Amino acid sequence: MAKSNIRHILVIRLSAMGDVAMTVPVLLALTQKYPDIKITFLTKPFFGPIVAGIPNINVFTADVKGTHKGLLGLWKLFKQLKKLDLDAVADLHNVLRSNILKVLFKLNGIPTEQMDKGRKEKRELTSGKLKELKPLKPMHLRYISVFEKLGFHFPIFKDHILAKLEVNKDLGRIFLTENKKVIGIAPFAAFPGKIYPLAFMKTLVSQLEALQDVKIVLFGGGQKEQAILEGWENSLSNSFSVAGKTTFKEELALISNLDLMISMDSGNGHLAAMYGVPVITLWGVTHPTAGFVPFGQSEENQITSDRRSYPLIPTSVYGNKFPSGYDRVMETIAPEQIFKRVKLILQKD
Incomplete structure (x- = not known):
């Protein structure tokens, strides 16, 4: 046809x-x-x-x-x-x-x-x-x-993104009423080979809170993830978990209004990218060269584990396969490295 x-x-x-x-x-x-x-x-x-x-x-x-x-x-x-x-x-x-x-x-x-x-x-x-x-x-x-x-030829540009969504009043009062940058953090993924050590991530969150002009929104799903993020929320002063507290549509609206998303090689990074939100992606045993970099994101926003220490990376497309010892590859990414990139992005904005 x-x-x-x-x-x-x-x-x-x-x-x-x-x-x-x-x-x-x-x-x-x-x-x-x-x-x-x-x-x-x-x-x-x-x-x-x-x-x-x-x-x-x-x-x-x-x-x-x-x-x-x-x-x-x-x-x-x-x-x-x-x-x-x-x-x-x-x-x-x-x-x-x-x-x-x-x-x-x-x-x-x-x-x-x-x-x-x-x-x-x-x-x-x-x-x-x-x-x-x-x-x-x-x-x-x-x-x-x-x-x-099928016969359809068309260019694609970085501005092929969705418009921000309206956040409901309750969420807006919590996250969008103050003159602060809103950073989303999605610290989980489907497979362990893509998850940044949680102790490292909590250290990063503490460093970000010290900036004082930011609010941090924690994303996750499932009872185990919800419990972890609620524990962080209770022990930190300016971080808020939405895991299990919002509908998916409400979560999308909140993501669309973020100033920055920090994500694993997982879905939340791609959700943020489709609204043109800057996304820092942390890569474990997967790697940007496999073709799954969130749309429109710069190479500088891809923070990868050290291949000099773990030269077989990438060992998997999905993060579910890795040789012995490669479960610790993301320990080669220091929280300070991510923090430095965050500050550069927020300064540009």
């Missing part, structure tokens, strides 16, 4: 949070260049608010643990999507579930294209062998290539 005949595209990106967030600048660039294009974005219910504010986007949620679970569930999902009169499918996920959907759409004459994840080159990058680091294709460019194969 020629591009001129494509009016309605199904975009598939079911997970994870950071990967969904990285679609945002691409979809903004696409809809700016092609304002008549309609997009149905297929994702999990929790992630819908991430893309809901983009022009021409309708969110369709997949209940992958219930109604749309298994082959029968995918068949039900396909029949629901088919009713939407789609012209093409852009698979930005490329997993078994999305591949099955693509087969069904192809059998019904609807063209599909999928993202090249670069699995082979990522395996080589994380092989556990000594190697020269060569940057892989960034994720947002992998997404763009899918639309290019």
Whole structure:
């Protein structure tokens, strides 16, 4: 099908949070260049608010643990999507579930294209062998290539970001009423190979509080993380945990109004980047060269563990695999190193 005949595209990106967030600048660039294009974005219910504010986007949620679970569930999902009169499918996920959907759409004459994840080159990058680091294709460019194969060509710039959201009055009174910089800190990640030592992070938070002209917002999820952050909140004077206290939409609004986010190689950094917030990312056994740097962020904002001491880095794309002894790689990042970068960013603002 020629591009001129494509009016309605199904975009598939079911997970994870950071990967969904990285679609945002691409979809903004696409809809700016092609304002008549309609997009149905297929994702999990929790992630819908991430893309809901983009022009021409309708969110369709997949209940992958219930109604749309298994082959029968995918068949039900396909029949629901088919009713939407789609012209093409852009698979930005490329997993078994999305591949099955693509087969069904192809059998019904609807063209599909999928993202090249670069699995082979990522395996080589994380092989556990000594190697020269060569940057892989960034994720947002992998997404763009899918639309290019469908015939859509468009530039992407740093200003392809979402506007700040309005923070509700209660949160606004806590965080946004004083003339202070608001720093978000998200100290957790899905895998231990990406988590900065918590003792080091608390030291950093204490150093930041000493600046006096800042407020610190702590982000996390799950009971264990909530308990840790509440302990920090109680022992520190100017740090506040929102873990378990806000809805996801409220959290997004707060993130959009931050002056700075400090994050692991994880979803919160990508959420902040999609609003144009400066993000300092701390890298453990993963590395920026794998292509997952938050959108629009400078190289100086990528603080990596010391490869001279741990030359096999990166050992994993996700942070879940590392050889013996590599669980301590992030101890090579001193809190003072991060603190120095924070001060430089806040001075620029």
